[in-house]
Amino acid sequence: MITCPKPGLNPLSKLVLLVSFCVLALRAESPGQAAALCAAVLLGHAVTGLPPAILWRRLRGIAVFALVLFLSQLFLTGVGAPWGVRAASGVRMATRFLNIILGSHLFVSTTPAEDLAYALMHLGLPYRYGFTLLVAMRFVPYFRLQSNTVLQAQMVRGIGVDRPSLKGVWCVARYTLVPLVVTALGRVESLAISMEGRCFGLHPRRTFLRTVPFRPADAVIMAAVIAVAAAAAAMF
Amino acid sequence: MRHPEEVVRVWNLTVRYPGNPAPALSNVHLRLEAGECVIVSGPSGCGKSTLALCLTGFIPHAIDAAMTGSVRVGGLDPGQVGVYDLAEFVGLVQQDPEAQFCTMRVEDEIAFGPENLLCPAEEIARRVDWALDAVSASHLRRRRLAELSGGEKQRVALAAVLAMRPSVLILDEPTAHLDPRGTGALVRLLADMQSQLGLAIMILEHRPERFFDIAHRVVQLSDGTVVFDGPPREAPGRVDGADALTPRAWVGPRPGTETTTGIEPGHGSSPRPGPPDRGSPNPGSLRPLPGLSRSPQVRAPFQRVSAVQGCRCCPPGTARLRRASFEFGARASQILDAPSCKHRQPQHRQGRWRKLVAPYLGFRAGSRPRPDWRPGGPEFRPGADHNFARPPGHDLPPSALSDDPRSSSHSGSGPGAGRSARPFAKLARGSGKGCARDYTLDNPLLRVCNLTQRYGDRAVLQEVSLVVGRGEIVGIMGDNGSGKTTLLLSIMGVLRPASGRIILDGDDITNVPVSARARRIGMIFQNPNHQLFTDHVWREVVVGPLSRGVPEAVCRPAAEALLDRFDLAAFRDSHPLTLSYGQKRRLNLAAVMVSDPSVLLLDEPFVGQDTARAQELARLLGELASAGKGILLVGHEPDLMSRCCDRLLFLDGGRVIVDAPVREALADFERMDLHDYLPEAWT
Known part of the structure; x- marks a missing residue:
């Protein structure tokens, strides 16, 4: 009997975590909420031990595209609206995009495809x-x-x-x-x-030699994440 | 009547593929007993793989083909039962192990079959342990497949089939992707498996000699029929071993030489048989090879004011003399290198010309053509400014460019001095002793000096130095991953070296872009399909020059002559992918030769080719060498390499540890315990 090579969260728990995070990222309206989510996902990257330089190398194209999103919102949409509104809209769009990509990157980086x-x-x-x-x-x-x-x-x-x-x-x-x-x-x-x-x-x-254990910790985390996400989504 | 121990019985089997009037197999009779090892050999396309597909049930159940006659595998009729029913009796290991993996990890891959059979987890675990143990790969259990070497992948592919507990194991070209060391290990492994497990093993192999030690019988197919079934040593059509130790035995003598290098009389060198099918390889009898640059319109931009081609103050015939100096030694060179020749260093004229054409050719305008590399020559003064084009940070001392041992004494203290002290250093495996010989050529066509190549932090090539002369065929051997392909790609310019220099015909091309190098260096990859880009044979030949802006009218004569020369004229309008393997290989050569390169790099061109095809390719290479091309040939087959090359290099961990004429190199291999790299005739 073999199990996942590295003990950790079940890939399904990570998948639920990712989906919840994406729902929150889409629901986040204020720059503060978006920034908090961004900080959370960056913290997650830090926990995995991925060096910031490598993360930047991988995602700099994404960051540039987020900047383009921000600028397009600022200058091309909502013409006539106050600059502050347009800027807030740009920040919202760019951070949503960044948060979803960062969350997905964290999931892919920590979950072997075969385990999933x-x-x-x-x-x-x-x-x-x-x-x-x-x-x-x-x-x-x-x-x-x-x-x-x-x-x-x-x-x-x-x-x-x-x-x-x-x-x-x-x-x-x-x-x-x-x-x-x-x-x-x-x-x-x-x-x-x-x-x-x-x-x-x-x-x-068919039968399987490989098992992907679903530990009690997975159940706890999954329930907690769903609850937090639902509450946050309701509050946002 | 069925023999009690008979596990495979084929009687009067005929197989026809739809749309093909000739049968793939015709009236084949074959039997295989438990514990027996049979090699099914024959040239490519003779029906070996079709036979395997019939025995495993893919024909007629998965592949559309008409099958008549009788086949029994473990008492089952593949025509009646399906692939699944046969899977527990017969297992097929295909040519490329990588292509048959469907999971990510070794353990998952081996468990894949038993899982499909609904075995309980405990039984699957037992089978995985047993299969890994059978192929001596228990240590690989937790590894990812992507991390394995070619030989390890082959073991895992074997174990994955063994886990189904078959009675018959069929291996289709099992050594095609292995180096000689891996091949030797596989042969030993199969011998162990046979003795311990009592499996019936059928090996489909177009070069059966390497399995003769473990085989009980050889079945030889030709055009779908069995032409021989008997003991290995009586197998007909074996390559005559008499020429196995004769350098260039298959490609003909080097131009300007009457005898080959380093062969004592009476040791397989005389009389030397030529290629059996296409006449004598005598260079004099060959038609000149056409090339794009023979067209005056095209040649002009590529032409350099070169001392070799003569100059105005030198007497008529100077160019010929200078070429001759390459072949016959220093005397002519001394005459031609005399300082009285004022055009020996026509820097102003050459400089202007080169500045003009440099942007188009990709050369550095300041690169000085054709320095005299021989230390002590009239122009060579240690420490003097020779106006060599040196890449930034690669300021090598002159000794780094010399292969003369004396030059190490003046290596100086500048950067690279340590490297240059032993530009042709050879390290003996294990013993720590160096090879004493250095191989030296005056005026080489291609010179690689202290080339280092890195992938990230890992040095793949470490200060590799080599020379290739005109008309010379130099073979490069070494284990998988030793840096052979990387060396070719670095010379070609596809990979940028970390340090070192590449000198082609006197020009420093280290910083020349690959598209410009492609006019003077041609490279052929292992898989011909990787180099077929267009939908017409004609278009395929001319696509390179056309992409570089050469009008089709200009390259047409050369391209047509090449198609004619390589027997491809009849396929001019065909799709390249409809050609046979050998024709594709010739098309690759034609497409490269249309630019008339002076150096050819070939990466394992003999892989997957039977002896006849290999001989045909060798003959073509011999013709190219006779036309003055320098050829650098990467290969794994000791028998072929010793027959085709003038000289052999051995790469080990990115270092050249042997560089010597064939016979001396083989002696070095033997001394260094590289027995798997020795031709059969040598051992």
Whole structure:
């Protein structure tokens, strides 16, 4: 019997936490509430031990987009309204966006995809859908690797993708698709043979060696989070 | 009548795929007994994989094909029962282990099959323990699959199939993604499994020799029919081992040389058989290879005022003499390097010209072409300003550019002095002794000096130095992850080195962008499909020059000649993906050669190719080398590499630990306990 490699919250508890947080982020109206939520999620990142520099590197594009949201609210919408109202609206939009992205990032950073898939399957999700999620997660690094290789193959043929230009982007899109699709199809065939050859789909249900424990702490946290979120949402 | 121990019986099996009039398998008879190991060999496309799909029930249940004859696996008829019913009798391990994983962790992957069989958790845990133990991989149990090496993944793929407790194990090209060390380990593992578990093992392999020690029988297929079924040592069509230790045995002699390097008479070197099917590899009999730059319109912008091509004050024939100096030693070089030649350093003219073309070629305007690398030469003065183009922070002393051991004495105290002291240092594995030999070329085509490459904090290449001469084929070997591909990508410019220099034909190209390098260096990747971008063979050949702005009318003659030369003219309007594997490989070569590069980099071109295809590719490489190209060839197959190369390098942990002519390199391999890298004939 195996369990999640690292003891911690059940992925389902984290999922409930995330959903509650997102509801609060959408309901938050005042900049103070939004800032409090932002502080909470940043605190969560700090607890996980993710260095701020890495967090900034990963999310700086998001931060820039939030700034664009703020500026667009400030200058492009509500023309004629006082500047203070427009600014508050901009802050609200930008912080909502930032909070939801930060919360999702925290969830993804602390929850292995396979743990989530197994937890959902234990909860009753048909295993075919659970393994669809797992296989999709396996394909992400594969596609990244393959697209890197194809890109390198284009570069060594002198196709001008090492200098950013519209023509270069067009070439990348045009010449990357075919090799990627071909290699992906080959891999899908191998995977299908491998899975069917090990009786995937033989029975409507299956057993699991891996368990994703749902501890009492999970129940307590889940109940507390739902209660707090409901109360806060009512107050906001 | 069924033999009591017979686990597989195939009788008069014929398989046809729809739309293909020729049968994939025709009247095949085969039997496999418990505890027996059989190799099914034959060239690519001979029906090996089709046979495996029939035995596992995918044909006819999952793959559309007409099947006649009789097949019994564990007494079951795959035509009657489904894939699921056969899964507990026969397990198939495919070529690429990575492609058959469907979970993230080792333990989950091995448990996947028993879980589908509704085994209780305790039984699944027992099977996982047993399977991991059977493949000697218990230590991998908690690991993530993404963290495993190629050999470890192969073990996990085996264990995942073994956990189904099959009686028959089928392995499809199990060594295709393994280095020689991994291959040796797999052979030993299969021998252990066979002796301990009594499994019937069928190995589908186009180079069966590596499994002869554990095989009871070899079944050879050709065009879908069995042409041999008998003991391994009697198998026909084995590659003749007589030429196995003869460098360039498959590619022909190096231009300007009559004998190959380092071979004593009587040790497989004479008489040297040429390629069996396409005639003699004599360079003189070959048609000249076409290339884009042979077109005068295109050649002009690429042309450099080069001492090798002669200059106005030198007598007629100077260029020829200078080329000859490369082949025959210093005498001609001394004549040509005489300081009386005022155009030896025509800095003003060259400088103006280079400044003009530098933005278009990507060269640094200040880079000085063609320095004389030989220490002690007329132009070489330690400490003098040789106007080399040095990247910022890479101010190497002259000794760093020299492969002469004497140069280490004047390495100076500047930055890089320590590195330059042993530019060709070779470290012997384990013993701590260095290889005494240095390999030196006058006027090399490609020179890599102290190249270091890092991925984050990890040094993937550590001060790698090498040279490649004109017409020379240099092989690079090493374990998976030793930095071979990284080295090629760094030379090509796809990866930017942390330090070091790359000199191509006298030009420092360290900072030249890859699109500009692509005119002078060609690279071919392992998987031909990764390099096929367009929907027409013709378009595929010319897409590189067209992307660089060369009009199609200019590159048309070279492209057409290449299609003709590589036997692809008939497929001019075909989609590249409809070509066979060998044709795709030739198309890759044509697409690269259209720019007429002087150096070719090939990353494991022999992977997945049978002996005939490998020979065909080797013959093409021999022709390119005969045309004066320098070739850097990464490969895992000791037999092929020793037959194709002039010289072998061995990379270990990003360092060159062997750099020597083939025969001396093999002796080094033996001394360093790299037995898995020795050709069969050597051992």
